[in-house]
Amino acid sequence: MKRYLPFFIVGTVALVTLASGTLVYRAKRLPALAAPENSTTSAMGGAEMVHVRGRADAPVTLVEFGDFQCPPCANLSEPINQLERDYRSRLRIIFRHFPLPNHQHAREAALASEAASLQNRFWEMHDLLYREQSVWSKAPDVRVLFSAYAGMLGLNIDRFKRDMESEQAKARVTSDEQQAITLGVRTTPTIFVNNHEVSHAHLNPAGLRGSIDAALRARTPVSSTQ
Numbered sequence: 001m002k003r004y005l006p007f008f009i010v011g012t013v014a015l016v017t018l019a020s021g022t023l024v025y026r027a028k029r030l031p032a033l034a035a036p037e038n039s040t041t042s043a044m045g046g047a048e049m050v051h052v053r054g055r056a057d058a059p060v061t062l063v064e065f066g067d068f069q070c071p072p073c074a075n076l077s078e079p080i081n082q083l084e085r086d087y088r089s090r091l092r093i094i095f096r097h098f099p100l101p102n103h104q105h106a107r108e109a110a111l112a113s114e115a116a117s118l119q120n121r122f123w124e125m126h127d128l129l130y131r132e133q134s135v136w137s138k139a140p141d142v143r144v145l146f147s148a149y150a151g152m153l154g155l156n157i158d159r160f161k162r163d164m165e166s167e168q169a170k171a172r173v174t175s176d177e178q179q180a181i182t183l184g185v186r187t188t189p190t191i192f193v194n195n196h197e198v199s200h201a202h203l204n205p206a207g208l209r210g211s212i213d214a215a216l217r218a219r220t221p222v223s224s225t226q
Contacts, residue, residue, distance in 0.1 A: 064190070070188045129149070
């Protein structure tokens with residue numbers, strides 16, 4: 001058995017290297033992404049930065065506590081984008097981090113999104129991480145893929161790598177986690193519409209639409225009959 005051990009080790013290393021190369025190749029073949037016109041990140045300073053899309057005076061605000069390695073979060077990502085397009089000026093979207101400890105790469109993904117944010121590409125990285133979740137979540141070295149994604153988004157890759165390790169990025173993620181704990185958030189996705197938590201049964205496109213419509217009706221003044 002000892003005679004074959006060196007060959008076994010070499011073979012294992014080769015397989016891991018091949019898997020990493022395949023994942024990076026797939027990442028590099030993805031189309032380059034342009035920044036959508038309505039993509040915004042509102043900064044309030046330091047760890048209090050809030051990632052928001054939509055008008056500040058929108059009558060309805062949807063706040064999501066999400067985990068980039070959470071499959072249900074990925075499933076809701078594009079439907080939430082569609083809701084934003086459908087409701088336009090009536091809906092504002094806010095994303096906050098809540099990486100779950102049982103997801104091996106969730107915190108690194110959150111830091112990658114924050115590093116992208118420091119180059120004004122948070123939402124682009126947000127959408128890309130969810131779209132490619134099934135790829136990077138299985139990667140032996142996620143940082144290689146995250147750097148490839150940063151390159152696709154036109155980011156300065158050296159700065160991106162430094163920012164992933166920065167205290168500023170870590171503080172942003174920690175700040176969101178602390179707020180989640182204060183609000184009693186335990187899992188992802190957890191979504192609030194105008195400060196009302198959406199029940200688990202309604203965490204689907206139709207349920208979210210119904211919650212938004214109910215919030216809009218609650219904000220509409222009732223006309224008095226004469």
